[in-house]
Amino acid sequence: MQTLGMPHGTLSLFYIFHFYLFGLIGVISALLFVTRKSPVAAALWLVSTMFCLAAMYILLDAQFIGAVQVLVYAGAIMVVFLFVIMLLNLGQGEGIDVRGVGWKIVAGAIGLGILAQVFALTRAKTPVNLTLPQGYAAEQVAQHGAVAPIAAPLFNEYLLAFEVTSILLLAAIVGAVLLGKQKEARDVA
Amino acid sequence: MITTLDVTVPAQLTLALVPDLVLMGGAMILLVWSALRPESDAHQRSVGVASIILAGITMVLVLAWANRYDAGPGPIAVDNFRWLVDIIVLLGTVFAIALSMDDNMRNGIRAAESHVLILLASSGMMLLAGARDLIIVFLGIELMSVAVYALAGLNRRSERSAEGALKYFLLGAFSTAFLLYGIALVYGATGTTNLQLIGGRVAMFALAGSPLLVAGVALMLIGFGFKVALVPFHMWAPDVYDGAPSAVTAYMAASVKAAAFAAFIRVWLEAFPYSYSAWHGALAGLAIITMIVGNAIGLQQRNIKRLLAYSSIAHAGYLMVAIAAASFQGSSAMLFYLLVYTLATFGAFAVVVALTRDGQEAVMIEDLTGLWSVRPWLAFAMAVLMLALLGFPIFGGAGFFAKWYVLEAALQAPVPQTTLAIVLVLTTVVSAGYYLYVVMVMFMRARPDGMPAPERAGGLTRMVLAITVVLILVLGVVPNGVANLARAGRPRIDVDPTLTTLPRRISTAPPDTAPRVADARAAEPNR
Numbered sequence: 001m002q003t004l005g006m007p008h009g010t011l012s013l014f015y016i017f018h019f020y021l022f023g024l025i026g027v028i029s030a031l032l033f034v035t036r037k038s039p040v041a042a043a044l045w046l047v048s049t050m051f052c053l054a055a056m057y058i059l060l061d062a063q064f065i066g067a068v069q070v071l072v073y074a075g076a077i078m079v080v081f082l083f084v085i086m087l088l089n090l091g092q093g094e095g096i097d098v099r100g101v102g103w104k105i106v107a108g109a110i111g112l113g114i115l116a117q118v119f120a121l122t123r124a125k126t127p128v129n130l131t132l133p134q135g136y137a138a139e140q141v142a143q144h145g146a147v148a149p150i151a152a153p154l155f156n157e158y159l160l161a162f163e164v165t166s167i168l169l170l171a172a173i174v175g176a177v178l179l180g181k182q183k184e185a186r187d188v189a
Numbered sequence: 190m191i192t193t194l195d196v197t198v199p200a201q202l203t204l205a206l207v208p209d210l211v212l213m214g215g216a217m218i219l220l221v222w223s224a225l226r227p228e229s230d231a232h233q234r235s236v237g238v239a240s241i242i243l244a245g246i247t248m249v250l251v252l253a254w255a256n257r258y259d260a261g262p263g264p265i266a267v268d269n270f271r272w273l274v275d276i277i278v279l280l281g282t283v284f285a286i287a288l289s290m291d292d293n294m295r296n297g298i299r300a301a302e303s304h305v306l307i308l309l310a311s312s313g314m315m316l317l318a319g320a321r322d323l324i325i326v327f328l329g330i331e332l333m334s335v336a337v338y339a340l341a342g343l344n345r346r347s348e349r350s351a352e353g354a355l356k357y358f359l360l361g362a363f364s365t366a367f368l369l370y371g372i373a374l375v376y377g378a379t380g381t382t383n384l385q386l387i388g389g390r391v392a393m394f395a396l397a398g399s400p401l402l403v404a405g406v407a408l409m410l411i412g413f414g415f416k417v418a419l420v421p422f423h424m425w426a427p428d429v430y431d432g433a434p435s436a437v438t439a440y441m442a443a444s445v446k447a448a449a450f451a452a453f454i455r456v457w458l459e460a461f462p463y464s465y466s467a468w469h470g471a472l473a474g475l476a477i478i479t480m481i482v483g484n485a486i487g488l489q490q491r492n493i494k495r496l497l498a499y500s501s502i503a504h505a506g507y508l509m510v511a512i513a514a515a516s517f518q519g520s521s522a523m524l525f526y527l528l529v530y531t532l533a534t535f536g537a538f539a540v541v542v543a544l545t546r547d548g549q550e551a552v553m554i555e556d557l558t559g560l561w562s563v564r565p566w567l568a569f570a571m572a573v574l575m576l577a578l579l580g581f582p583i584f585g586g587a588g589f590f591a592k593w594y595v596l597e598a599a600l601q602a603p604v605p606q607t608t609l610a611i612v613l614v615l616t617t618v619v620s621a622g623y624y625l626y627v628v629m630v631m632f633m634r635a636r637p638d639g640m641p642a643p644e645r646a647g648g649l650t651r652m653v654l655a656i657t658v659v660l661i662l663v664l665g666v667v668p669n670g671v672a673n674l675a676r677a678g679r680p681r682i683d684v685d686p687t688l689t690t691l692p693r694r695i696s697t698a699p700p701d702t703a704p705r706v707a708d709a710r711a712a713e714p715n716r
Contacts, residue, residue, distance in 0.1 A: 127394040175339025
């Protein structure tokens with residue numbers, strides 16, 4: 001959201017409205033995601049949560065991250081989830097909840113812990129030297145487009161990290177193929 | 190003649206990374222070669238030999254680079270600490286590949302790619318040794334772990350191997366989330382992922398007490414705790430170590446731990462020296478319970494691989510003492526300890542490989558009964574290795590000096606770690622209960638009639654055993670040369686409290702696309 005022209009510390013009604021709208025939908029979807037018994041329904045609620053997160057990124061002037069969020073999480077990763085559910089035939093066992101009460105209590109406690117931590121962290125003061133001026137991201141996007149401010153550090157400062165990621169993906173592929181292939185060899189033998 | 194590199198310039202960064210790049214590139218060539226021919230024992234062995242040669246070439250390059258280059262601030266360190274960790278890692282790589290060539294034959298694993306995965310994991314470890322940026326630390330840990338997850342499940346015939354691999358993968362992924370969240374919070378607190386800049390900014394802006402930074406450090410401690418198997422986060426280790434093929438277990442117990450500890454101590458010494466009070470208590474507490482619990486549970490083990498798993502947990506506790514010392518002496522003591530620990534662990538697992546019979550699931554301590562009478566050299570080697578892990582003088586070779594240097598570092602630390610030193614000594618005495626029991630069973634009990642003598646071990650297994658035992662014994666008599674090397678191998682940490690931004694020569698983009706913090710501040714918002 002462009003905050004140019006706005007006095008500091010205030011946000012437009014438009015921004016606030018959308019923040020609460022997507023926040024509410026996101027939180028409700030996430031709750032439905034963890035409480036559904038059917039894996040397919042749960043996965044679809046997760047898609048809805050992912051979309052709301054993408055909207056949040058766009059409200060934060062991170063349009064590129066928002067688009068990637070939709071493409072990668074709501075798109076690719078969720079498709080993989082659904083494939084796994086389909087291949088394992090999990091849709092059949094609807095109504096059976098394998099999660100015990102103890103598990104739910106522990107998960108709830110961890111969730112509350114993270115929530116408390118987020119609240120505590122919003123109270124943290126960052127030294128003024130380390131904070132960017134308000135509206136800086138919007139200004140960058142306006143000047144250079146949404147992708148360039150991410151591409152420039154990625155291919156300069158973090159070039160090494162970018163290249164190492166490719167080796168990491170190669171190792172993951174080799175590992176997956178190795179484990180998959182060997183079982184076949186055993187079945188034949 | 191030492192050339193100082195500026196690792197913020199891509200060409201010079203490449204030069205600083207040549208040994209790592211040779212290993213990665215060679216691994217890729219070997220990957221193609223291993224896939225070109227159909228699987229067979231012979232092909233598996235020839236790829237293994239080529240992998241050992243590649244690791245050897247990398248080691249020569251590391252030695253050649255060691256006295257030639259030096260570097261200023263940047264994402265990669267060029268210092269003796271990095272080179273020594275590289276040597277320890279590559280030594281482990283050679284041992285792991287040699288052992289797995291024999292072990293694969295025995296388990297009927299013909300996948301030549303397993304050696305390539307070890308090489309890829311080692312390249313991740315080499316990155317960790319030099320990583321000076323939290324993103325590189327994270328990627329190094331992931332590269333290492335992802336390859337090892339697959340290696341842990343290599344033996345598809347064994348259910349325990351599959352169970353261990355899955356457990357390792359799930360808990361590893363879980364711990365990665367902690368590490369990554371911690372990194373994100375540290376970035377949030379300091380605005381940078383570069384270790385030196387974090388150190389500098391924490392000092393300059395008095396961030397040590399910032400809740401963001403403290404939470405980030407705590408989460409990173411948990412993440413590293415999982416990777417090196419510290420006590421509350423150790424649950425995965427015994428099952429995974431037990432299920433994985435022995436050669437891979439040795440690699441996990443020794444090299445993975447060595448690389449993770451190298452990154453651990455560098456992050457803590459370079460990025461968080463000014464938040465000492467924030468992390469020291471937690472770190473010392475983890476060290477104490479790790480030493481106590483690891484040794485106490487080790488006493489009850491009868492399966493040798495599980496015994497070695499708990500022993501490796503206990504050793505993680507001893508290594509934590511070196512980190513808690515928070516000094517260069519601590520990092521040097523850690524280097525020496527990691528070398529000896531790597532040698533002893535690979536030796537001990539070589540014995541396990543030598544003792545495993547076809548189709549046998551686990552090697553129990555009872556299988557060692559009276560080993561002295563049927564395989565005297567194997568029994569002798571195992572005795573030396575057990576005494577080395579115990580830290581026994583002379584007969585345990587360098588194991589004694591390894592513990593001695595850690596104790597010395599703890600007691601001479603800027604803030605002396607007396608409690609930790611006492612716990613270290615006491616738990617070492619407790620650990621004698623299981624290390625010496627193994628020795629006792631081999632030498633002082635008669636071998637029951639009808640118990641078959643173990644088959645003659647493969648040539649490579651015997652080679653690994655001979656090298657590790659001889660090195661441990663030699664280092665036990667003349668530790669000074671290597672100890673001096675370890676002393677010289679301190680991280681070149683120049684935490685400069687005024688260093689808060691890196692030179693940005695690297696940038697070819699318009700200067701304002703990627704803001705420098707100071708610039709951003711200068712461009713006062715006035716709209």
